[in-house]
Amino acid sequence: MTQTLADMRRDYTRDGLSEANAPSEPLSLFRQWFGDAIQTEQPPVEPNAMTLATVDADGRPHCRVLLLKALDDRGFTFFTNYDSAKAEQLGVRPFAAMTFFWPSLERQVRIEGRIEKVSAAESDAYYQVRPLGSRLGAWASPQSQVIRDRAELERLLAETEQRFLDQAPHCPPHWGGYRLVPDRIEFWQGRPSRLHDRLNYRSVASDWQRERLAP
Template identity: 50%
Template sequence: MDLADMRRNYTRDGLSEESASADPITQFRTWFEQALKADLAEPNAMALATVSPEDKPSLRTVLLKAYDAKGFVFYTNYTSAKADDIEQNPQVCLLFTWLELERQIKIQGTAEKIGAAESLRYFASRPFGSRLGAWVSHQSSVISSRKLLEMKLSEMKRKFAGGEVPLPSFWGGYRVRPELFEFWQGRENRLHDRLQYTPDGEQWKIERLAP
């Protein structure tokens, strides 16, 4: 198979300085709502990039669960590899990729733990099985087999048979406070639109980047 011949021309839309919002959160909301209306699979899926204490980059997909002017929230195990990376270096990068819309959004910022009360509210809203799963998995640790997970799940089902599953002390959310946004819209002939937002006092400065 010749991968060099795999290509498509992007012609769906454009992004101009005049059409873009002056506020990147508002621009994000516009594009996110359009992704929802397009019925994309997991439109809240975002790649999260971190760097280890040994300066080794790592990348995985997490789910956005809330966002506002303060930042973008996801949840995880606080003993996971990503959490270890963030503990040592809170500078992270998020990437939303919506290929059906020929769009990407990159967000650079600082990750910080959210409060326990906020984590508890979200945890209580999760399905019963997902709450159990948080107790079962010591995320990122090496395990001998899947059977071990299934045995632990059965144990947790018995332990919390009443339906009340407490928030694990090792599980909760992070908020990424944005310091840079880039909105990418695919265009014809690879002359893509790229608008970058960076803080400028109380406002945001918008600059066009070469594709």
């Protein structure tokens, strides 16, 4: 297995990333790359899938894959259960990192910053456009808690469906959004011989400073 893994390699030749073609601030470049990913990536890759990293009270890191659900000049928004493990970690240490990887484009974006809750109105607005099953699931699932088996989860869902049989489910008080407000965004473009392009943007005094990093 070790030898097999050591022999696994791919040369990146699709594109490059130069300062001459990069804007002075990162969000417009992210939007451009994200648009490229939507046009290029094919299932099962989801262009808005990203790895979210958090740190708990003991300093242990945790990672999981989530879906980005909103992007504006304030930052990057995702939604979850406020009683989940990730929410507990963010409550203790309100900082996180995101990584997007788009293999067809040979691109990666790393984002770091502080975390804030979005408004209840924003959470409700997104909740209302979710499929009915997802809205019911937000009520039914005690996210991150230990449950006996799959049958228990299905029982909780059946009880939730009965509860909202004659009314549309409303946004649970324990469910909503978080926004990552970035202070660092790095764009990685694969290049041949592992000499990749890395442009890093750092927030400095309410402005963005761009710098090239060695691969």
